[in-house]
Amino acid sequence: MSGRVPRRAGGGRAPLHRVPRAGREDVLYRHQLLRVRGRSVAWVPPLLLLIGIMAIDFNSTGKFRIISWIVLVPGIAAAICGLWGTAAFAALALGAYVIGDQSWPHQYQNGLPDFILVAVGGVLAVLACAVRLRGERRMLHMRDIADTTRRTVLRPLPPGWGGLDHAAVYLASDVEARVGGDFYDVQPGPHGTRVLLGDVQGKGLGAVEAAAALLGAFREAGYHEASLITIAERLEIRMTRHREHTAALGRDDGERFATAVLLGFPEDCPDAVDVVVFGHEPPLVVGPAGVRTLPPGDGLPLGLADLTDEGPPPVHRVPVAPGETLLLTTDGVTEARNDDGAFYPLLVDVAGAVAADPGTADPRRLVALVRDDTLRHCGRRLADDATIFAVRRVTSGRPGRVRLPS
Incomplete structure (x- = not known):
């Protein structure tokens, strides 16, 4: 079976919500098979x-x-x-x-x-x-x-939220649980729109708790703070406080950490993006001209800052042309293996798709492509949760300023 997203008549890929999703058959799917034109057979x-x-x-x-x-x-x-x-x-x-x-x-x-x-x-x-x-x-x-928990952690994002075109897919390796330690969000504010994607070490409800704690800190700091460095510090402090709390409860998951990527879309520089990397795979910039990798950064994962005296990782301002999309994934994508043990070649796959059809750089089509090809590569057997998130500025205008409440 081809890993590409099916095309509609007249060109273009099928909408993301219409592409078959991964996972085992459940009761709803079986019931759908036993219905014809809405009537049970x-x-x-x-x-x-x-x-x-x-x-x-x-x-x-x-x-x-x-x-x-x-x-x-x-x-x-x-x-x-x-x-x-x-x-x-x-x-x-x-x-x-x-x-x-x-x-x-x-x-x-x-x-x-x-x-x-x-x-x-x-x-x-x-x-x-x-x-x-x-x-x-x-x-x-x-x-x-589980769906309610997932919507609480990974809240639905309105179209064009914060002046950004975006698309995301979360694939839980535990199909029954349907929720894990991957997290992402978009937070518009008076200082521009910020984006966070990360992956908490480990699995289970402890990882979900840590992800929820980091997202809560990001949603507040991402709105109020003018500096991306300050947001990074807030995230580090929140992760440390969460670890101290779980350790005080006597739980054995108090040594968690989280890799993450923090993006800032400054309003005064519409052709650039600020990037802070916390031990995570750097984003890919995907556009009609090709694919390139952003600087990897040298920051430690969130929760491990006490291992060094260097402070928060630096902010890199990277030029991003209009129409270019930033592709962020967790290691469930890059570490997906096939039967021969080979990792999914994300960069090669995306570059080949864009070369064949520059329109693949659209966030929805890009996320659908990576999702389907990842599942095809690993035979739909994910070893870890996988999140695919694509975002770019709305090409019709600049992100709208969000006013502080009076």
Whole structure:
């Protein structure tokens, strides 16, 4: 299967939300497969099975009776139908057994033992269906909780937020959890728009807590502080305070740190971006003219500043031409491996796509490309959470100034 995003008629790639997402089949996807034009067709397979068993039994010899196989009908219904549908098929199977068996001469009838088998099978199928539906409801509830947690940490970003075109995809390596330690946000303010993307070391709820703490600090400092260095210091202090708090609670995850990239889009310099790198992979600048890598920076990950006396990492101002997109990813992308153990060649892949179609530099198309090619490369088996975030200035004008509340 091709890793490229499917094209629409007339050119251009399909919208990001219409491209098939990664992950295992869940209950909603199965239910979609059992619907035609909005109507459920889950009753069709067990009904066809019942009719087939009746037809074969009617046309077989007395020495080859398969009417007792009708016990499979409520079993199939229990797997795909609702509770009342399963109960209906259990009753229908029992009635069909009686009719089918009684249509044969006495010496060929299966009689009471198989009647009891079909009856018990129907009851067990109804009970199994009830257990299945309860489990599905629980799973959907837990997924709603995970989605709410994810929206709390990774809040939805309005189109053109802060004067930036942006697109993002988050892929959790734990499909059931659907949330992890990757984080990103865009914060407009009176001093320009700031962008933060990072990856907390480790997994689980502890990583989510650390990500939420850093995002909270960024949203406040990114709005109020004029200097990107000050924002970097605030993030470092917040990570240190979070580690001290978890250590005081006696938890064993108090040694967490986070790699991150902090971007600033200054209003007084629309053709440049300020970059601070905290031990993270530097962003790629993707444009019609090609792809280049921003300076890697020499900053330590957030939470490890006490290992050096050098202070916060420096701010690099990098020229960015109109129409160029900054592509930021976490290591779930760059460390995705194929069956041969080779890492996903992000730079080579993006450069080849842009050379073939310069329009790939659009944030939505770029994120969709990297997402699909990453999943293709690793066979949809991510070893770590993967976040892909692309952002560029709105080409129709400069970012709007956000006023301080009076």
